[in-house]
Amino acid sequence: MAQETIFSKIIRREIPADILYQDDLVTAFRDVNPQAPTHILIIPNRIIPTVNDVTEEDEPALGRLFTVAAKLAADEGIDENGYRLIVNCNRDGGQEVYHLHMHLLGGRRLGPMLVRRD
Numbered sequence: 001m002a003q004e005t006i007f008s009k010i011i012r013r014e015i016p017a018d019i020l021y022q023d024d025l026v027t028a029f030r031d032v033n034p035q036a037p038t039h040i041l042i043i044p045n046r047i048i049p050t051v052n053d054v055t056e057e058d059e060p061a062l063g064r065l066f067t068v069a070a071k072l073a074a075d076e077g078i079d080e081n082g083y084r085l086i087v088n089c090n091r092d093g094g095q096e097v098y099h100l101h102m103h104l105l106g107g108r109r110l111g112p113m114l115v116r117r118d
């Protein structure tokens, strides 16, 4: 059984979060520390710690992340101008919370995908 993070408490509505969407497979809520005018996290309800832990069984939930991202981008009015979807994995990917999540970022020009720092 994978270890719970703060995101499990958000899914169960045990701690406050600005939840925008929830169904049997995924939950979406605003990031507490937004990096853009729209910054939403979309997560599978089942705990998948990292992309490395994904199995075929997870494909319906992982597909749902994208349909919900598209719906929320339209709701936020950023679909035409565009947005960025990010999934970080482990230390080098900058992952902080070990419950797989997709970042939906938009509402401004996001600039280059990566700032070179090597």
Ligand code: AMP
Binding pocket: 006, 017, 029, 030, 031, 032, 033, 034, 041, 087, 088, 094, 095, 096, 097, 098
């Ligand atoms: P990552 O670095 O990809 O693991 O991203 C984790 C994200 O979770 C960060 O953008 C945090 O700001 C966000 N975060 C952490 N705790 C919360 C919370 N309680 N509610 C909403 N977002 C959170």
